[in-house]
Amino acid sequence: MHPIFWALLALFLFGALMRMDWVYYLAYVVGGAWIFSTWTVRRSLGKLEATRELLDRAFVGQTIDVRLRLHNRSRIPIAWMRIEERVPLELKDRVDYQMALSLGGHESVERTYTLACKRRGYYAIGPLSLRSGDLFGFAESRWEENVQRHITVYPQTFPLPALGLPSRIPVGGLATPQRLMEDPARLAGVRAYAVGDSQRRIHWKASAHSGALLVKKFQPAIGLNLVIALNMARADYGTRYVVGVSEWAITVAASIAAWGVEQRQPVGLLCNAADAALGGPPPDLPPRAGQAQLTSVLSHLARAQLHSEAQDFVSWLAPRLSRLEWGTTLVVVTPVVSDDLVWLLHEAHRRGSSIVMIQVNDSIESRERAARVERLGMYMYVVLWEKDLHLLQQ
Amino acid sequence: MSTEFGFEEDIGGPEDDGQASSDGKMAGLPDVPPRPPVRYDQSWLTSLMRPFLIILMIACLDIALGAVVARFADDLPPGFATGLVVIAIFGAILGVTTTSVLAQPSQRANRRAATRVAELALLLAIVRLYVWVAGSGVPSLQTLLETPLTSLLDMQFIVCAAIVTISWLLGAEMAGDLSRLALTAGEIRMFERRSDRGADSMRGSGIDRRDVLDSFIMRWVVLGFALILVAVVVRRDVSAENFYGVFRQDVEPAVMIAIILFFVAGLLLISHGQLALLRSRWTLEQTPSDGSVSRRWPILVLSVIGAIAVTAAFLPLGGTFLLAAVLSAIVGGALWLLMELQNLVLLAFFWLTSLFGGGPETQPILQLPETVTVAQDLPRAAPLAPVWLSGSLFWVAIVALVGYAAWVYLHDRGAGFAWLTWLWNALRRRADDARSVLRRRSKEVAAALGDASGRGRRWSLLEWWQGGPKGPDEEVRYLYLMTLEQADEAGIGRSPSETPLHFAPRLEAAVSEEPEAVSFAEELTDAFVEVRYAQRPMTRERAAALRERWEALRRALRRQEED
Numbered sequence: 033m034h035p036i037f038w039a040l041l042a043l044f045l046f047g048a049l050m051r052m053d054w055v056y057y058l059a060y061v062v063g064g065a066w067i068f069s070t071w072t073v074r075r076s077l078g079k080l081e082a083t084r085e086l087l088d089r090a091f092v093g094q095t096i097d098v099r100l101r102l103h104n105r106s107r108i109p110i111a112w113m114r115i116e117e118r119v120p121l122e123l124k125d126r127v128d129y130q131m132a133l134s135l136g137g138h139e140s141v142e143r144t145y146t147l148a149c150k151r152r153g154y155y156a157i158g159p160l161s162l163r164s165g166d167l168f169g170f171a172e173s174r175w176e177e178n179v180q181r182h183i184t185v186y187p188q189t190f191p192l193p194a195l196g197l198p199s200r201i202p203v204g205g206l207a208t209p210q211r212l213m214e215d216p217a218r219l220a221g222v223r224a225y226a227v228g229d230s231q232r233r234i235h236w237k238a239s240a241h242s243g244a245l246l247v248k249k250f251q252p253a254i255g256l257n258l259v260i261a262l263n264m265a266r267a268d269y270g271t272r273y274v275v276g277v278s279e280w281a282i283t284v285a286a287s288i289a290a291w292g293v294e295q296r297q298p299v300g301l302l303c304n305a306a307d308a309a310l311g312g313p314p315p316d317l318p319p320r321a322g323q324a325q326l327t328s329v330l331s332h333l334a335r336a337q338l339h340s341e342a343q344d345f346v347s348w349l350a351p352r353l354s355r356l357e358w359g360t361t362l363v364v365v366t367p368v369v370s371d372d373l374v375w376l377l378h379e380a381h382r383r384g385s386s387i388v389m390i391q392v393n394d395s396i397e398s399r400e401r402a403a404r405v406e407r408l409g410m411y412m413y414v415v416l417w418e419k420d421l422h423l424l425q426q
Numbered sequence: 427m428s429t430e431f432g433f434e435e436d437i438g439g440p441e442d443d444g445q446a447s448s449d450g451k452m453a454g455l456p457d458v459p460p461r462p463p464v465r466y467d468q469s470w471l472t473s474l475m476r477p478f479l480i481i482l483m484i485a486c487l488d489i490a491l492g493a494v495v496a497r498f499a500d501d502l503p504p505g506f507a508t509g510l511v512v513i514a515i516f517g518a519i520l521g522v523t524t525t526s527v528l529a530q531p532s533q534r535a536n537r538r539a540a541t542r543v544a545e546l547a548l549l550l551a552i553v554r555l556y557v558w559v560a561g562s563g564v565p566s567l568q569t570l571l572e573t574p575l576t577s578l579l580d581m582q583f584i585v586c587a588a589i590v591t592i593s594w595l596l597g598a599e600m601a602g603d604l605s606r607l608a609l610t611a612g613e614i615r616m617f618e619r620r621s622d623r624g625a626d627s628m629r630g631s632g633i634d635r636r637d638v639l640d641s642f643i644m645r646w647v648v649l650g651f652a653l654i655l656v657a658v659v660v661r662r663d664v665s666a667e668n669f670y671g672v673f674r675q676d677v678e679p680a681v682m683i684a685i686i687l688f689f690v691a692g693l694l695l696i697s698h699g700q701l702a703l704l705r706s707r708w709t710l711e712q713t714p715s716d717g718s719v720s721r722r723w724p725i726l727v728l729s730v731i732g733a734i735a736v737t738a739a740f741l742p743l744g745g746t747f748l749l750a751a752v753l754s755a756i757v758g759g760a761l762w763l764l765m766e767l768q769n770l771v772l773l774a775f776f777w778l779t780s781l782f783g784g785g786p787e788t789q790p791i792l793q794l795p796e797t798v799t800v801a802q803d804l805p806r807a808a809p810l811a812p813v814w815l816s817g818s819l820f821w822v823a824i825v826a827l828v829g830y831a832a833w834v835y836l837h838d839r840g841a842g843f844a845w846l847t848w849l850w851n852a853l854r855r856r857a858d859d860a861r862s863v864l865r866r867r868s869k870e871v872a873a874a875l876g877d878a879s880g881r882g883r884r885w886s887l888l889e890w891w892q893g894g895p896k897g898p899d900e901e902v903r904y905l906y907l908m909t910l911e912q913a914d915e916a917g918i919g920r921s922p923s924e925t926p927l928h929f930a931p932r933l934e935a936a937v938s939e940e941p942e943a944v945s946f947a948e949e950l951t952d953a954f955v956e957v958r959y960a961q962r963p964m965t966r967e968r969a970a971a972l973r974e975r976w977e978a979l980r981r982a983l984r985r986q987e988e989d
Contacts, residue, residue: 060738132715169700
């Protein structure tokens with residue numbers, strides 16, 4: 033009990049014993065200040081509305097403006113209030129997010145602060161905590177928000193203007209040097225008529241112009257059903273540069289997914305990571321085209337974390353490969369390419385998938401293994417830096 | 427965002443000691459980066475509201491104490507209490523303003539106990555004069571000199587001095603306590619560097635502001651109760667038993683209003699202190715404020731207190747008689763219970779001791795016969811000095827103390843004493859001139875008595891004047907010296923190249939009209955030569971004889987001078 037309470041009691045008793053009625057006036061004034069302070073402080077924060085407006089998605093390197101709006105639904109002003117927002121370290125662009133202000137009756141204030149998305153991830157903003165008190169120091173109250181807002185920071189992606197990913201799908205929208213089949217919808221010029229050419233391929237207008245028989249040339253094209261398999265098993269990343277290598281793997285996977293969607297190809301994602309939002313492994317994303325699919329893929333990759341208790345990657349990937357459609361191009365992003373993985377993927381290759389292995393961590397037997405993989409009809413690249421991404425552009 | 431704190435640069439910090447060269451660099455030393463400005467919490471230190479409220483509170487206390495004086499000191503003239511209250515309020519203003527000024531960083535060199543003591547001494551001197559002039563009257567000179575202590579420290583002065591001292595002390599204490607709530611330079615510096623990740627993140631503070639504020643609140647409560655007790659003391663009747671009984675309690679309205687104002691002003695100061703406490707907390711937590719808190723604070727405080735005060739005026743006040751009787755009965759019953767319990771305990775104790783039977787007989791205490799003292803009027807010893815002498819010394823000491831206090835006080839206020847310094851220097855110059863003239867004359871006489879080789883004792887007239895001749899030899903030298911003085915005044919002075927034996931004929935010729943003087947001149951010259959050059963000791967009888975006969979020579983030389 034605040035000492036003022038005992039002073040009031042003593043004042044009251046003194047006035048009664050001394051029979052001095054006017055002393056009660058002092059007790060009313062001092063006691064009134066105490067009661068008013070205690071009562072208003074207890075209800076002030078309950079009458080306060082706090083809302084937060086922010087974009088819940090952003091890319092690495094962007095800044096997010098968070099607008100915090102406070103509205104006092106009561107007529108009684110709040111003399112002082114200390115606001116503190118909990119912000120993850122990866123999003124901070126200042127030391128602390130706190131402020132002291134006053135709020136009048138039925139008044140609203142807006143305060144804006146920025147978050148710097150320095151690293152991909154899934155972050156919780158808040159809870160917002162408030163602390164308020166009265167004018168005389170008789171009472172204080174605290175309030176804390178019971179919900180949190182989450183922000184998804186997508187991983188960084190690098191532009192990949194032309195990736196030479198293999199495919200066995202004969203038709204599609206991607207130009208390819210593989211002349212498996214010419215796409216009759218993609219005219220690539222004319223040439224002189226040769227014995228054996230079909231009459232349906234004669235370009236009559238050009239022939240009439242030139243006075244000689246000319247036939248059409250068609251550009252070969254493929255369809256790319258792209259599935260990215262990302263290995264996020266903690267055990268496969270060793271002990272050195274774990275964070276850097278895993279982040280690079282995610283960046284590579286995101287860059288390839290972005291390229292695929294940009295080329296209007298279906299893209300899917302298989303990932304054995306731990307999802308920060310779900311707590312467990314994320315669901316597999318079947319190949320789909322469109323920006324929405326890219327958003328889903330990037331969201332999965334943003335929330336992906338190294339999984340300490342993940343199943344062995346080969347064992348985890350095997351049942352998923354059996355569900356792949358014929359002609360799917362599977363891009364496996366992994367820190368280590370083991371023999372088991374190579375044989376597993378070779379089986380998938382024999383079943384009709386095109387396999388590309390991207391090793392994001394260097395090892396001694398990388399070259400030897402890459403040569404062996406190529407002999408098996410698959411592709412393997414060691415991509416350690418951004419400059420190594422050109423290896424994929426063939 | 428920190429502009430609301432009103433931080434300002436140090437205006438009295440350590441400056442360069444003037445040894446820098448013209449280009450601003452210390453010779454021979456590498457370039458020193460400029461010292462960052464030191465910022466202080468000037469908005470708090472220079473606030474006027476805080477001192478005003480403190481003075482208001484103490485003024486209320488003074489009004490109540492003045493009412494007590496007016497109530498019980500019937501022999502005082504009317505208006506005396508009012509004047510006392512005015513002086514007490516002046517004392518409070520002095521205490522508050524001096525403390526507030528000394529709290530400034532530029533005044534750190536003046537924070538001396540001597541300044542405060544001098545201030546209090548001057549205040550008490552004013553009170554003493556006031557009590558003499560407006561109260562008991564100025565005592566006669568005889569009373570002042572014969573009974574200085576009683577004249578100075580009479581009961582009226584003691585009471586008035588106590589009231590004024592309390593006012594001054596309370597003002598200084600309360601102003602000092604609330605000044606400590608200001609932000610320190612270190613805390614301000616830490617707040618300004620809050621964005622610097624490399625800055626020191628330690629957030630300690632050497633001042634427990636919560637404790638300071640709590641002590642102020644306790645003082646407010648205690649003084650408030652003291653004021654109510656004072657109101658009880660000065661009232662003349664018990665309240666009546668109805669709503670309007672408050673107007674029949676015969677409590678002075680001024681006292682009542684003073685007590686109410688005291689509590690209201692205290693609440694305002696508590697609120698002010700709470701704001702300072704929050705500011706310091708936010709500074710240590712490095713929480714910026716947008717200024718709305720400081721802007722709204724005084725408006726909210728005045729609105730809340732005003733609304734409560736107006737509302738309280740309409741609440742019922744009367745009818746406490748029955749409640750008072752009930753409370754008195756409860757208190758009386760509790761006291762009776764305590765007394766009965768005590769009696770029971772004592773009864774049990776004595777019963778227990780009686781169970782153990784009688785102990786060994788104790789010898790009766792020998793009763794010594796009463797010593798009879800006979801008051802005897804012992805003869806008083808005759809005073810060694812007049813009675814007024816000690817009184818005079820006492821008042822001289824008092825005046826000197828007050829004067830020194832005034833000098834210390836005014837000097838620390840920056841008052842100029844150029845006129846006083848000029849007067850003192852002028853007096854010193856005159857004294858130095860007189861001393862140098864005296865020294866020059868004594869050297870001339872000594873030189874006249876010394877020989878060419880510089881042997882012999884050279885003494886000065888001052889030594890003679892200080893103690894006179896100290897022996898027969900000295901007396902002969904003295905007589906001869908005086909003879910030379912007289913001869914010089916008569917126009918027949920001895921030249922530096924003349925020895926005493928060469929000068930003797932001229933001296934004898936000058937006093938030739940008196941044969942006795944002539945023979946004495948010869949005899950004196952011979953005696954001097956013996957003492958001065960032959961180092962032959964002179965007998966007392968011969969020196970005394972010369973002294974007796976010297977007057978004739980002196981008269982003769984005087985007549986020569988007059989001619």
